Amino acid sequence: MINENVDLLCEQLDKELCKRGLSRRDALKLAGVGTASFLLNPSEASAATKAVASDVKGKIVIVGGGAAGCSIASLLVKKLSNPNITIIEPNATSVSYQPGQTLIGAGVWQKEDILGQSQDFFPSEAKWMQDSVIEFDPDKNRVITAQNGEVKYDFLVVATGLQLNYDKIDGLSRDIIGSNGIGSVYFADGAAKTWPLMQKFVSEAKSGKKVEGVFTHPNTPIKCGGAPKKIMYLTNARLVEAKARDNATLTFYPNGGKMFGVPEYHEAIVKQFEARDMKWHYKHNLVAVDPGKKIATFDHSYLVKGEWDPDLEEFDMIPQVKQVKVPFDFMHVTPPMSAPDAVKKSPLAWQRGSASKGGWVELKKETLQHTRYANVFGLGDVAGIPMGKTGGSVRKQYTVAAQNLVDVMSGKAPTQKYGGYTVCPLITDIGTVMLAEFDWSKKPTPSFPLDPTKERWIWWILKVYMLKPMYFYGMLKGRA
Numbered sequence: 001m002i003n004e005n006v007d008l009l010c011e012q013l014d015k016e017l018c019k020r021g022l023s024r025r026d027a028l029k030l031a032g033v034g035t036a037s038f039l040l041n042p043s044e045a046s047a048a049t050k051a052v053a054s055d056v057k058g059k060i061v062i063v064g065g066g067a068a069g070c071s072i073a074s075l076l077v078k079k080l081s082n083p084n085i086t087i088i089e090p091n092a093t094s095v096s097y098q099p100g101q102t103l104i105g106a107g108v109w110q111k112e113d114i115l116g117q118s119q120d121f122f123p124s125e126a127k128w129m130q131d132s133v134i135e136f137d138p139d140k141n142r143v144i145t146a147q148n149g150e151v152k153y154d155f156l157v158v159a160t161g162l163q164l165n166y167d168k169i170d171g172l173s174r175d176i177i178g179s180n181g182i183g184s185v186y187f188a189d190g191a192a193k194t195w196p197l198m199q200k201f202v203s204e205a206k207s208g209k210k211v212e213g214v215f216t217h218p219n220t221p222i223k224c225g226g227a228p229k230k231i232m233y234l235t236n237a238r239l240v241e242a243k244a245r246d247n248a249t250l251t252f253y254p255n256g257g258k259m260f261g262v263p264e265y266h267e268a269i270v271k272q273f274e275a276r277d278m279k280w281h282y283k284h285n286l287v288a289v290d291p292g293k294k295i296a297t298f299d300h301s302y303l304v305k306g307e308w309d310p311d312l313e314e315f316d317m318i319p320q321v322k323q324v325k326v327p328f329d330f331m332h333v334t335p336p337m338s339a340p341d342a343v344k345k346s347p348l349a350w351q352r353g354s355a356s357k358g359g360w361v362e363l364k365k366e367t368l369q370h371t372r373y374a375n376v377f378g379l380g381d382v383a384g385i386p387m388g389k390t391g392g393s394v395r396k397q398y399t400v401a402a403q404n405l406v407d408v409m410s411g412k413a414p415t416q417k418y419g420g421y422t423v424c425p426l427i428t429d430i431g432t433v434m435l436a437e438f439d440w441s442k443k444p445t446p447s448f449p450l451d452p453t454k455e456r457w458i459w460w461i462l463k464v465y466m467l468k469p470m471y472f473y474g475m476l477k478g479r480a
């Protein structure tokens with residue numbers, strides 16, 4: 001069944017590439033993913049045998065069966081000759097393709113296009129416990145679950161992803177998303193409800209009404225830092241398509257003071273915004289919404305000039321915060337995010353420093369091993385490491401974490417290192433993407449020698465036709 005699906009996706013991809021006169025092999029090379037051999041010959045790849053497997057033993061519990069948990073489970077069953085793995089995951093569609101949610105919000109895809117059934121992707125050699133961990137007790141090598149109580153382990157992998165905290169915004173809750181002009185693509189149903197709101201917004205502009213579109217970015221780390229802007233670019237694209245752009249004002253309200261942490265991408269985005277007459281106001285954090293009146297309230301932080309400091313020979317700059325009320329017809333909310341409560345309150349969370357705020361798992365950033373519990377590894381969005389809350393990071397992390405876990409099971413020190421790679425395919429239009437790849441150096445790290453700050457159609461093809469099969473049939477299967 002899986003091969004039939006890959007074949008279908010490859011057929012779609014070939015049709016699209018044919019219009020551009022490209023073969024699938026050339027397109028994969030051009031997109032810098034020439035190693036994704038399963039896209040060239042799916043049947044051959046699925047028949048691939050296990051590499052030499054290790055005889056080491058031990059019970060592994062993986063908490064969370066999303067992108068990270070499923071991928072590492074699939075790789076571990078290849079690496080171990082007698083795998084003893086339990087995946088604890090409550091959601092039967094945990095492996096769904098979240099990067100597609102932005103496309104759903106703008107009507108390019110439908111919700112069904114991203115859904116994946118966990119049972120089709122979890123390796124058959126692993127046991128799936130459909131349950132939630134409510135307590136981590138690493139001092140006793142156990143977790144406590146909601147339905148099954150205590151589960152003991154020898155080795156633990158924490159891959160719970162993160163928690164969306166809509167209710168931290170006064171007047172807002174997850175249930176309100178999809179009504180009163182308020183959309184959010186951060187969960188699949190929210191994304192599906194965002195599209196009708198966007199359509200209404202576009203049709204109001206087309207009817208001649210002057211309309212306001214507002215797009216937010218909170219004051220916490222978020223998954224896919226590009227998504228708050230992607231949905232804005234797509235709203236712009238839909239307005240242009242409807243010849244209604246002149247009647248709409250589109251404004252981005254990020255909490256930060258830059259468009260992107262990497263200077264080269266920041267500058268490119270500023271130019272793209274200016275070219276599209278999209279506006280922005282930095283240092284605005286959404287704190288309240290009045291859905292009935294359609295008014296958003298932001299805390300705006302800024303500096304005012306204070307006293308002259310004779311020692312430093314400059315004026316003190318005093319931080320101030322004031323509330324700003326902004327009316328909207330359509331608003332896309334990116335909610336504040338944190339580690340799930342069970343992780344946040346556990347001994348596994350950061351105990352010190354700024355990372356402790358989100359309750360992320362305290363890991364050594366290169367080996368992904370816990371800093372205080374040597375038999376615990378973590379990866380994916382819950383990892384308390386710099387940047388990297390993307391599926392692209394997971395793709396690099398799971399191979400590192402899997403091998404390091406096997407090393408530790410064999411009594412050795414971890415041998416593999418994660419270099420901080422992450423990627424944001426920033427959709428700038430329907431048909432173009434800027435592929436922002438970077439790592440801890442905060443420098444662009446393009447996989448292919450093309451100017452990474454340029455918007456290109458080939459990255460649209462990669463985003464819309466190639467990354468989904470790579471995710472489902474490469475990464476989740478532990479082979480890409």
Ligand SMILES: Cc1cc2nc3c(=O)[nH]c(=O)nc-3n(C[C@H](O)[C@H](O)[C@H](O)COP(=O)(O)OP(=O)(O)OC[C@H]3O[C@@H](n4cnc5c(N)ncnc54)[C@H](O)[C@@H]3O)c2cc1C
Nearest residue numbers: 064066067068094098099133160161224380381390391392
């Ligand atoms: C709108 C949007 C756009 C995105 N765009 C991109 C993109 O273009 N490129 C990109 O690379 N990435 C993108 N991402 C990010 C990417 O999807 C995530 O980084 C990736 O899914 C992280 O994988 P994960 O396994 O850590 O978390 P998830 O895939 O979210 O999985 C975590 C799992 O843990 C489970 N869980 C949580 N708590 C518990 C518990 N207590 N007990 C048991 N199980 C638990 C959850 O049910 C969930 O299934 C996007 C995400 C969104 C939302």
